[in-house]
Amino acid sequence: MSSNLPTICITGGEPTGIAPDIILKALQQNFNAHIVVLSSKKVLEERAKALNIKTNIIQHSAEDARSPHKAGEIHLLALEHEHAVIPGKLDKQHSPYVLKTLELAAEGCLTGQFDAIVTPPVHKGVLCETGIHFSGHTEFFQQKCNSEQVVMMLATEGLKVALATTHLPLKDVSSAITKESLTQVIEALNKDLKTRFGHQRPRILVCGLNPHAGEDGHLGMEEIETIIPVLDTLKKQGMDLVGPLPADTLFSPKNLENCDCVLAMYHDQGLPVLKYKGFGNAVNITLGLPIIRTSVDHGTALELAGTGDANEGSLIIAINHAIEMANNAKKFPK
Known part of the structure; x- marks a missing residue:
């Protein structure tokens, strides 16, 4: 155990796409960081059952940040979301929940609760259907962090x-x-x-x-x-x-x-x-922010949601890059 371990936040992503799948699959391995998932417990439990993935969902506490991630565990900061999730079927009623995970992740990084954010894919189109213009994670975090220029x-x-x-x-x-x-x-x-x-x-x-x-x-x-x-x-x-x-x-x-x-x-x-x-x-990495943010390089892949065929490789790489960048931030302060 080490209190110097970075704490990495993973947002829940689009619940009807492969985001829950790749989170569950990626966290079946160890990481030398503490991992916190911002998601609905119900969404993760239902998808784990559909994929036949055994996972131990633990309510996150500050004490947990001292320990590295253990395979098969999910330390969860749970958000309530009771609207039914049908894999592969977009529904704008999920959009407020998706945006809330992003807002809490940004706030957590800005206040020092998290050292980095990792984002699974969201669906820009269905988010925009709520009347909120959403052009991408990059622009969202730029606005939340009041950053003049991001890359x-x-x-x-x-x-x-x-x-x-x-x-x-x-x-x-x-x-x-x-x-x-x-x-x-x-x-x-x-x-x-x-x-x-x-x-x-x-x-x-x-x-x-x-x-x-x-x-x-x-x-x-x-x-x-x-x-x-x-x-x-x-x-x-x-x-x-x-x-x-x-x-x-x-x-x-x-x-x-x-x-x-x-x-x-x-x-x-x-x-x-x-x-x-x-x-x-x-x-995918957003530079120019006062926080660290990495993401997968693919979209929601609605047709693969709940099938077990989604590849979690990009999410694993995004987590590892976030860990590396968080550690480097301590070695090479701005």
């Missing part, structure tokens, strides 16, 4: 990809990339690669926005007018930045050999490569 980063073995913009229509990307916003993104990325991953001087490869990185202005002016001036300024401050590089050749083994992270300009520029390389074995 979405996905990581798998041998590759980290961060995004200069997140969930935007493609037509809005160019106008969203300003000198100010790009500077803030790179500063947040560089800082958290140091403090949460232990890179003393992170080497970041930066994608151009346009084909061939604009080809000297013939295919677009964003590189010349925005990206290059920002990179030049930050290089003078000591950052190790390379680019802007054409995205179609940046992801070659030679380029990635000595790279700590790639910064892509928009969602579908960088993430298809990352997910091709490591889908199911990748983790």
Whole structure:
């Protein structure tokens, strides 16, 4: 037992999807951290019965935080949710419960009750049906933490990809990339690669926005007018930045050999490569927050809910990354 163990909070996710399945399956192994699940006891018990998973659900107490997670146990901070959950069938009546788990997780991290949050998938569409605009976990935690700039980063073995913009229509990307916003993104990325991953001087490869990185202005002016001036300024401050590089050749083994992270300009520029390389074995990380948050790299997979076929691999990786980042936060304080 160690009182220095990080406490990791796992939110309940979309109850009609695979979130309960992968929580139950992932926690069938030991972790060198204390794990707390924010969920409905009824939801977990019903899904455990459907999957024939034996688990010992324990009401969480402060004393529990001294002990590492034991396989087959779930330390639960229970939320009441009596509305019937039918695996695979979305229902907006679950949305207030889902949002409450996220709110309590954020509050717990901000007050020091938890050292990190791990989020299984939620369904953006059904959350929005309640009249609350929900564009993603990243933006939700940004608002809850009053953070000016956050960075979405996905990581798998041998590759980290961060995004200069997140969930935007493609037509809005160019106008969203300003000198100010790009500077803030790179500063947040560089800082958290140091403090949460232990890179003393992170080497970041930066994608151009346009084909061939604009080809000297013939295919677009964003590189010349925005990206290059920002990179030049930050290089003078000591950052190790390379680019802007054409995205179609940046992801070659030679380029990635000595790279700590790639910064892509928009969602579908960088993430298809990352997910091709490591889908199911990748983790989504939000940087630039005063708290640590990791997530799975997949969606709710409604068709797999309750079948036993959901793969818990990404959740296990997300938990392990959260533990590593929480430990690094103690070694490399901001």
